[in-house]
Amino acid sequence: MTFLPEGKLYIDGQLRDAANGAKYEDISPWTGEVVAYAADASAEDMEEAIAAARRAFDHSDWPTNSDKRLALVHKLAELMKANRQRLVDIAIHETGAAMGAVNMANVDGPLNHFDKLFEIYGTIEWEKAMLDKEVWGSVHRRLLVKEPAGVVGAIIPWNVPLYITVGKVIPALLLGCTVILKPAPDTPLMSTIIGELAAEAGFPAGVLNVVSGKEPALLGEILVTDPRVDVISFTGSTGVGRRIMEIGAPTLKRLFLELGGKSAAIIFEDAPNFAEAVGQSIVCYHAGQGCATITRLLVPESRYDEAVTVLEHAYDAYAQLWGKAEDPTNFMGPLISQRQRDRVMGYIEAGKSEGARLIAGGQIATDKGGGFFIEPTCFVDVTNDMTIAREEIFGPVLVVIPFKDDEDAIRIANDSEYGLSGSVVSGDEARAVRVAKRIRTGTVGVNGGMSMDVDLPFGGYKQSGLGKEWGLEGFEEYLETKVIATRA
Structure with a gap:
């Protein structure tokens, strides 16, 4: 040892x-x-x-x-x-x-x-x-x-x-x-x-x-x-x-x-890499223990079912890849402590009880050893008034929320006490930048743009x-x- x-x-x-x-x-x-x-x-x-x-x-x-x-x-x-x-x-x-x-x-x-x-x-x-x-x-x-x-x-x-x-x-x-x-x-x-x-x-x-x-x-x-x-x-x-x-x-x-943060990613229907962008949204880096981690995924109603299917496949593919300490391709290990694991499990139970649909994870991973592991978890059919959409979980939990149009997406993204990070993906860069400017948050990545680096100021709006x-x-x-x- x-x-x-x-x-x-x-x-x-x-x-x-x-x-x-x-x-x-x-x-x-x-x-x-x-x-x-x-x-x-x-x-x-x-x-x-x-x-x-x-x-x-x-x-x-x-x-x-x-x-x-x-x-x-x-x-x-x-x-x-x-x-x-x-x-x-x-x-x-x-x-x-x-x-x-x-x-x-x-x-x-x-x-x-x-x-x-x-x-x-x-x-x-x-x-x-x-x-x-x-x-x-x-x-x-x-x-x-x-x-x-x-x-x-x-x-x-x-x-x-x-x-x-x-x-x-x-x-x-x-x-x-x-x-x-x-x-x-x-x-x-x-x-x-x-x-x-x-x-x-x-x-x-x-x-x-x-x-x-x-x-x-x-x-x-x-x-x-x-x-x-x-x-x-x-x-x-x-x-x-x-x-x-x-x-x-x-x-x-x-x-x-x-x-804290409860940052949102907006993926528009015209994203040329829609499936890839959705699939890459799974919350796994350092088991979701990051203030700037994007944990609310906003997808258009017109492609909502497609996004859910993509996420089901993405989480299924990732299920056997995480939890290996020495693997340089692995980004997810345990939560920091039993206390934090219990806290995250409490949010998962809240998501279930409030009517969100669990499509991946949601359990303590007992096969990883004696540490503090929770499976990568994804909820769909989430509304922005649910506890799992309002509060910072600080664990490997993604919530997926549908939106009607640009204005609805902006409204949902901004309907949070937090404002730390976020992202926008669209085939129309001008559209994405317009939306990014209206999101009340400290950093926004557009079409994969790196909005956090040593030479860039980092900090939040509102209660972030x-x-x-x-x-x-x-x-x-x-x-x-x-x-x-x-x-x-």
Whole structure:
């Protein structure tokens, strides 16, 4: 049985155990067995991390020494690439990623993003001279100055932790912020290894701190409520995002919140590859555990029966292909935990009870071993008022909804509290783009267009969150703008 190295805290430049010596079990989603142990930090440990990050920002040259920052972050990036196999092992055995997913967003995607992140950093305009202006008989010279925002609390989810860590922590460090990285309890090692490599790279004390813990809310709430923390960058559920806004309000923190999604794909009747587009809509990547995963499939009434038949065949063909950890062509493994598996099964039962028709899956996959497996699942005859069409399931569940015409498709797509991603497929590109512009969502792919990449801002509308990650806009989340005016 695979057993991974123990995860340590990294606080004030030191790799160490929790102050009280506590540890907790890290469970493999593939087997349901312990795969590692991680330090179980207390409030005392988080207090030390916040104090260290505050000192490093206020009393070191980290915010002002750009050459030093760039060299050390480059070194961290190279160490992460050199330790790819360790990251792969963690992604498989801790997060439950299949090798196909590992080779994309779970490991190789973020490792391949470093060069572009450094390139974007090089475009930051730190000072901008505005036009001189005469006011009350005097000429005033105006200067806009960008400065690092301060101490950042980066709170990471369990689905693609390395991808999200790179998107939050690397821009913040490059810009001169100091960071406290708090992983999800289910996936501590994908963060604690970053602390280990930062120590090896020679990061100054307090610049980056990694604090893991078993209790879901304790450490995060300390970060959110502490006035010494200037920015909270959170990716996770909308419910937790609301809680962060509530308890962070007294300190008026800057918040980046990338929250839930219930994204829709619209496939029009004139799609030249209609069957292919429908068949490729099955929800399987990382068992549907992705905020931007498209889980509502909207198809025209005129081709609805055809779409259902295509999906029946597609799911039947995929039934024996998933659940193989080491297969590079496989993108679907288990859910992260028994708790998540039970949650998804609850939604499947809700779909049945509300009258949706199950055409694939819907069961716990007992033939895959002792882990947390659910079969790829598809419901048809779904209406947009059903629970499975309204709420984020975060599992391998697709719902199929018919529409009458373009206006009806837009109405259904927008009839959601979320607005994170989506797609439109049509033989008429102009038509597809017109529809895409009317969907209230942060990213839309047209005819297979890639709307998410390292150089593109990512974030949602409505209850899918606030702010942007990745791209230049993602860097700007960690900057303040100061105006300096001088009377000539």
